[in-house]
Amino acid sequence: MPDIESLLKETRVFKPGKAFAKQANWSKKNVRELRKLGAKDPEKFWARMAKKNVTWFKPWKKTLDWKPPFAKWFVGAKTNVSYNCLDRHLEGKNAWRSNKAAIIWEGEPGDQRVLTYSQLHREVCKFANVLKGLGVTKGDRVALYMPMVPELAIAMLACTRIGAPHSIVFGGFSSESLRDRINDAGAKLVVTADGGYRRGEPLPLKPAVDEAITGCKSVENVVVVRRCENDVKWKKGRDHWWHDLMAEASADCPAAKLDSEHPLFILYTSGTTGKPKGILHTTGGYLTHVTTTAKAVFDLKDEDVYWCTADIGWITGHSYVVYGILANGATTLMYEGGPTTPGPDRFWDIIERHRVSIFYTAPTAIRTFIRLGDEHPQGHDLSSLRLLGSVGEPINPEAWIWYHEVIGGKRCPIVDTWWQTETGGIMITPLPGAVDTKPGSATLPFPGIAAEVVDEKAKKVKAPDGGFLALTKPWPGMLRGIWGDPKRYEETYWSKFGKFYFAGDGAHRDKDGNFWIMGRIDDVMNVSGHRIGTMEVESALVSHKDVAEAAVVGRPDEITGTAVVAFVSPRAGVEAGDPLVKELREHVAGEIGAFAKPAEIRFTDALPKTRSGKIMRRLLRDIASGNETVGDTTTLEDLSVLAKLRDEG
Ligand code: PRX
Numbered sequence: 001m002p003d004i005e006s007l008l009k010e011t012r013v014f015k016p017g018k019a020f021a022k023q024a025n026w027s028k029k030n031v032r033e034l035r036k037l038g039a040k041d042p043e044k045f046w047a048r049m050a051k052k053n054v055t056w057f058k059p060w061k062k063t064l065d066w067k068p069p070f071a072k073w074f075v076g077a078k079t080n081v082s083y084n085c086l087d088r089h090l091e092g093k094n095a096w097r098s099n100k101a102a103i104i105w106e107g108e109p110g111d112q113r114v115l116t117y118s119q120l121h122r123e124v125c126k127f128a129n130v131l132k133g134l135g136v137t138k139g140d141r142v143a144l145y146m147p148m149v150p151e152l153a154i155a156m157l158a159c160t161r162i163g164a165p166h167s168i169v170f171g172g173f174s175s176e177s178l179r180d181r182i183n184d185a186g187a188k189l190v191v192t193a194d195g196g197y198r199r200g201e202p203l204p205l206k207p208a209v210d211e212a213i214t215g216c217k218s219v220e221n222v223v224v225v226r227r228c229e230n231d232v233k234w235k236k237g238r239d240h241w242w243h244d245l246m247a248e249a250s251a252d253c254p255a256a257k258l259d260s261e262h263p264l265f266i267l268y269t270s271g272t273t274g275k276p277k278g279i280l281h282t283t284g285g286y287l288t289h290v291t292t293t294a295k296a297v298f299d300l301k302d303e304d305v306y307w308c309t310a311d312i313g314w315i316t317g318h319s320y321v322v323y324g325i326l327a328n329g330a331t332t333l334m335y336e337g338g339p340t341t342p343g344p345d346r347f348w349d350i351i352e353r354h355r356v357s358i359f360y361t362a363p364t365a366i367r368t369f370i371r372l373g374d375e376h377p378q379g380h381d382l383s384s385l386r387l388l389g390s391v392g393e394p395i396n397p398e399a400w401i402w403y404h405e406v407i408g409g410k411r412c413p414i415v416d417t418w419w420q421t422e423t424g425g426i427m428i429t430p431l432p433g434a435v436d437t438k439p440g441s442a443t444l445p446f447p448g449i450a451a452e453v454v455d456e457k458a459k460k461v462k463a464p465d466g467g468f469l470a471l472t473k474p475w476p477g478m479l480r481g482i483w484g485d486p487k488r489y490e491e492t493y494w495s496k497f498g499k500f501y502f503a504g505d506g507a508h509r510d511k512d513g514n515f516w517i518m519g520r521i522d523d524v525m526n527v528s529g530h531r532i533g534t535m536e537v538e539s540a541l542v543s544h545k546d547v548a549e550a551a552v553v554g555r556p557d558e559i560t561g562t563a564v565v566a567f568v569s570p571r572a573g574v575e576a577g578d579p580l581v582k583e584l585r586e587h588v589a590g591e592i593g594a595f596a597k598p599a600e601i602r603f604t605d606a607l608p609k610t611r612s613g614k615i616m617r618r619l620l621r622d623i624a625s626g627n628e629t630v631g632d633t634t635t636l637e638d639l640s641v642l643a644k645l646r647d648e649g
Contacts, residue, residue: 003455004466004524006508006516007592008536010397014404014437016413020386024433026296031434031447038447045448046476050074050288053295054327055088057257060284064474069494069501070481071474073285074260081264081287082128082161083255085326086121094329097302101331104305104354105150108197108337115150117329120157123150126249127158133249134221134240136189138163138256141266143187143219145169145178145209147196148336151225151242152312153322155191156265160283163256165263167278170313171196171203172611172637175211177276181268184278185483186218191242195228199338202228210235260284266483267315269421277492278483279315279421287327289425289477293446294324297415297429298358299387307333308360308389309347314612315421316391319477320360324425339365344372348380359407360389364549364613366399371548373572374406382407387432389415393614394517396539400439418442418517420503422493424477427451428515440539441514449475451515453507458497466508466518466533470500506533523617525554525562528595534617537598540591541566544584546574551607551615552598555624563599565624567607567645576603600624606641613637620645 021028038045043063050056050063060077089097098118105113115123136142142164146152152168159166167185169178182190192209195202206224210233213219224232225242262283268276294300298320306325310316312334325332333354339347347369351359369377388408390400395416404414413432419425427449428442435443445451450473453461461467471478478501482489496502506518518524518533525532534552541550549569557563568584570576581601589597608616616636622628623645636642 002461002465002467002531004506004508004518004531004533006464006466006518006536007532007596008440008539010438010440012397012439014413014439016433016435017411020413021433024431025299025301026431026434028434031431034447038449042448042450042473042475046073046288049292049448050284050476053291054079054284054288055084056284060260066474068499069490071285071478072261073476074288077260077284078257079260079284079287080161080255080258081283081323081327082124082157084287084291085157085323086117086124087255089117089329090121097329100302100329102326103150103153103332103334105334106336106350106354107149108200108341113150120154122251123154123246124157124161125251125253126246127154128161128253129249130223130245131158131162131164131189133245134189134223136162136164139263140164140189141167141185141187143167143169143178143182143185143190145171145190145192145205146225147171147193147203147205147227148311148334149193149196149225149227150334151191151193153334156312156322160264161253161255163258163262165265167266167268168313168318169268170311170611171205175208178208179212179215180276181278182212182216182219184268184276185266187216188218189221189223190219191223191225193225193227194232195230197228197337199341202230204228204230206232258283261480265318267318267421277485277488280480280483281424281477282480285476285478286424287323289475290319290324291327293426293429294320295328296431296446297417297426298360298389299432300325300328300330300358302329304357305331305333305354305384306358306360307335307351307354307356309335309339309365310360310362310391311612315424319425339368340372345376345379348377348382351382351385352380355384357384358387358389359385360391362392362613363390363395363399364393364609364615366390366395366403367542367549370399370402371569371571377406382409385409385412387415388412389417391417391419392612394519394535395440396535396542397439398539398543404439413437416440416442418515422479423471423475424479427471427475438514441510441516443514445515452500453509453515454497454500458500461508463509463511463513466506468496468521469503469505469507469515469517470497471503472500523553525552525564527554527562527564528560530595532596536592537564537566537588537596540588540596541568541584543591544587546570546580547584549607551617551620553617553621553624555599555621557599564596565600565602565620566598567602567604567620569604569607602645604645606638606644608641608645609637611637
């Protein structure tokens with residue numbers, strides 16, 4: 001019996017379009033060679049990428065120093081992330097980029113700002129001097145608790161310029177969560193704003209900082225960006241307005257020559273229990289990884305307007321709103337607010353007005369748009385789009401097809417990118433000019449990345465059996481540890497398989513070697529002796545014409561061991577009643593098998609999601625079993641969803 005069974009059969013294949021393939025940064029031939037090199041000698045592959053895509057002040061002595069599970073990449077080399085994202089686009093043959101848009105920003109109320117590379121460089125240098133003026137030196141941690149405004153990117157790049165690792169805390173977190181994170185990192189300075197716009201209202205941020213740092217000994221100064229002009233309390237001597245400090249700051253600040261392994265940032269992810277984990281990333285390897293993957297996977301060109309909808313408070317925003325994109329000298333679009341403000345077509349309106357060519361978003365957003373109806377995207381000219389991306393969760397095949405047809409006009413390749421906060425950059429992904437895609441599959445590991453599906457004993461399983469997704473060789477963007485807790489790092493990621501990194505996801509491979517991610521291992525259900533992942537039953541439900549989104553969990557059952565309970569969001573205008581329940585149960589039986597039929601189906605307008613948009617199945621399990629919710633619900637985006645689900649149950 002395999003560890004996880006794979007049930008869903010998806011056979012549609014989409015080849016790269018001829019015109020796209022012809023102009024792709026990475027051609028089929030190129031990819032074939034790079035894959036060969038990456039498999040034979042990953043260090044050589046990454047060294048080649050590092051030379052080609054990153055500017056170094058001093059070369060490395062050794063590509064990789066691997067003392068499992070601790071890696072050092074490009075040992076002895078010196079570089080600077082801010083230099084790679086800014087200065088090198090103002091020099092030599094790239095100097096023409098000086099007046100090219102680095103950031104196109106749009107606020108939720110509709111205000112806009114464009115920062116060219118030379119303007120961004122100037123602002124970053126000035127803020128780096130502000131940091132120095134407030135006593136921040138190399139190695140000091142800086143916490144950023146900010147809305148999606150250009151000052152966030154400026155602050156990040158300023159930190160990297162002087163070698164002060166940043167710790168970005170998503171602006172939706174509470175003051176307690178902020179306090180825990182500031183204390184864990186021992187941050188010396190906090191950058192925040194009076195507020196930011198979200199769903200039509202200014203959302204205050206400064207009060208949470210005031211509250212949080214009453215319990216933080218390490219914080220000496222707070223810098224506040226004026227965004228919403230809402231009232232703020234002020235502590236003289238500690239609090240400073242961004243614009244006051246910037247008015248005085250010099251724009252001359254050479255980038256520090258930092259060691260390749262110098263800490264770049266800490267980003268907290270919630271663990272399954274208690275204390276959040278401070279995932280540590282360092283300089284040279286991370287920069288090589290994100291710059292190379294951004295260029296290859298998104299096919300970034302100088303002419304592109306690239307838009308990733310993730311908040312910079314998540315890893316996707318770090319790697320593919322800011323660092324990987326600016327390091328390539330591309331134009332990145334940043335949007336401050338909610339996807340449905342002022343109307344359900346805000347995203348499509350932005351794409352039309354800014355002529356966005358590359359669009360990277362999450363399955364949860366895609367399914368929300370499916371539910372809202374096709375008329376919203378169809379009311380806009382989306383012909384500027386040439387490539388689409390997906391990240392954060394498995395994308396159900398039918399959502400993939402909708403994305404391809406309704407948003408991509410059947411002409412845009414889709415890159416379904418699998419990776420994690422811990423991996424730093426994209427790991428399993430199509431290369432849009434070279435790899436055939438299958439809806440629901442992230443396809444193949446990026447060249448130089450080694451991934452396998454293994455069983456409990458770390459043995460490779462045979463296709464198409466499911467198992468645990470493991471990364472079998474170190475890679476440059478990998479986390480270097482958990483801040484202040486090397487033991488937890490070893491236990492969490494390396495104790496299961498010893499020599500392999502355990503990703504926590506279930507997956508299987510098909511006969512062509514493609515990877516299909518089946519969801520988190522913790523969510524696997526054991527139904528009548530079959531161990532099945534949540535993704536496949538959910539995909540079966542979403543493939544029904546009336547369903548926009550579904551989440552499936554197991555509830556203890558005397559007869560079958562576990563009964564499948566499905567929470568289903570119907571599409572707009574669908575009547576959700578007993579006839580649909582019956583139809584959906586039969587539909588799942590037909591798609592997968594009778595044993596996977598949900599014992600119970602509950603209809604709901606909204607599913608509980610984390611602030612980064614992932615469905616929280618743990619909470620749904622409690623509801624399905626009639627248990628009290630235990631554990632942390634602070635990462636839940638909208639608490640009222642939970643109460644509503646309980647009432648309806
Ligand atoms: O379960 C996988 C899912 O998101 C997890 C990582 O979450 P986080 O650290 O928040 O980073 C999200 C952005 C990179 C993974 O362990 N996941 C991410 N991308 C995919 C995915 N699951 C399936 N397909 C994907 N493309």
